[in-house]
Amino acid sequence: MKTSTINELEATSTDGSKLRVTLEPPTRTSWRNWPVAALLTALVVAHIVAFQQTEFSLTGLVDGSGGMVRFLSEALPPNLNWEQVLWPGIQASGITLWIGLLGTTLSIPTSGILAVWASRTTSPHPIVYQLSRSILSFFRAVPDIVFALIFVTAVGLGPFAGVLALICHNTGVMGKLWAEAIEDIDPGPSQALSTVGANRNQIVANATIPQVSASMLGLLLYRFDVNVRSSLVLGLVGAGGIGLLINQSIKSFQFDAMLTHILIVLVMVIAVDLFSSAIRKRLAA
Template sequence: MALSLPSAPKHRLAALSGHYGAAVRGRQRRALLVALAILALAILSARVAEVDPSRLLQHIGGFFGYFDRITTLENAPGQRVWTDPAEWLWGLKKWGLLLADTLLIAYLGTVLGAVGAALLGFAAARNLVPDPWLRGAARRLLEFCRTVPDIVFALVFVIAFGLGPLPGVLAIALHTFGALGKLFSEAVENVDPRPLEAAAAAGASWLAIVRFAALPQVLPNFCSYVLLRFEINVRQASVMGFVGAGGIGQDLLEAIRKFYYNDVSALLLIIILTVVAIDLVTEQLRHRLIGAEAGR
């Protein structure tokens, strides 16, 4: 037995089809306007910043020429650095110790910044702190710490405390505090509100609500953010040496200034391989944390 589905009258279907077509065309026009606005702003920004494509094409050879220079042996022109690893990596032991300093600077700065961000991140969350003045003060502090470049913090601390790893640790800790604080507060604002309401209804204190209702929900995300930030901070700690804040960056800057081309390529290789290794390890850890959270 064949079944026939009822259909609306043709004039009604035509009206609905017309409304649908108009809605689709409206979305397409809005998308086109947004794309044109982005393109216009990009062109305006390029003109204000004096970005000249012809100049870029004219001098792009110098960019590649520098990398050709740093990968050519200084004592044997025409040969690449990897053909004589002993000559190329002559300072591997020394550089390894400096790299260890860089990793320790990044690690300690990440830990200090993450602890501060975890403490203030809850105070900056709208669902835990209804008072706009207290919440606003916490957010303004976080904004200040992540807005000021960490290299500027490092310069200030170098003037205050002198050369060495301490300025680098403090600079990374402050910038990490501001960046992770925002991520942590947003993660807290997206938690399931029912455990929070249940804890409040049971008469729990604010600290108890944070400890037993909010923290278990956001802890995997917190750990994932901290691992990602540590990877970023390793790169930042390498740059801190440019202002005398310790680590392998100081030797890299010295090699660049004194035109020790082979040392520049060796130091860059060490830094790149270290960042790649950390990226692979932290990626696996983040995936495990995300998988554990999804399986709960």
């Protein structure tokens, strides 16, 4: 075979006949770039509308810098009075920690059951699968602070409402994460047990859970870390904990006490984060 021109190839077949092939230059298909251009244009327009609707303004931030300076001047130094601020803040932070703990652990049974039913590999029926997915989506879609407002009206102010709110929201989030982890396991052990006559519950208990237990525990620790932070916000709507003290300090213009409570929260969150990270590293090792 030899090349006659850049766009032509000439070849000789086995019977001696010659075959000439003309290569057409590639044509530019500029129309293929339209989806990308349309997407970029839509993003630009969406950001312009978002800036307008949210009244985002760097000028307003600069103009309000004086108020921020006055706020910081009133907050510094933090109020370290032991009896009136520091000790009540430590006690309230403990309540916040317990809200996050119970909101995580008490959601394990419902999350586990719904995760098994919401996984394609372990769900007993398509209707059960869709129903479980819908329940998880509902619990996940409603923010925990909305659940807290609902339960505050039902059971009154206090940490109990915060625990109930976290149980509901965490069931939706953790159930979804666990269901996806179950769907990613190796189907080999489950198929082997099914071949020897094991029922669905035996397959889940002896093949599914052992494969996914480490991943599920890691996700559980991650959710505990998140729930401790969420329980702080729930206190702002009356669900108890140190968030309630922060809210009271802001309303009474005691910004130095507010800063003390925020520093206590910072220490608590760092401690929880270090604890969760250490456990997850041990699991991964």
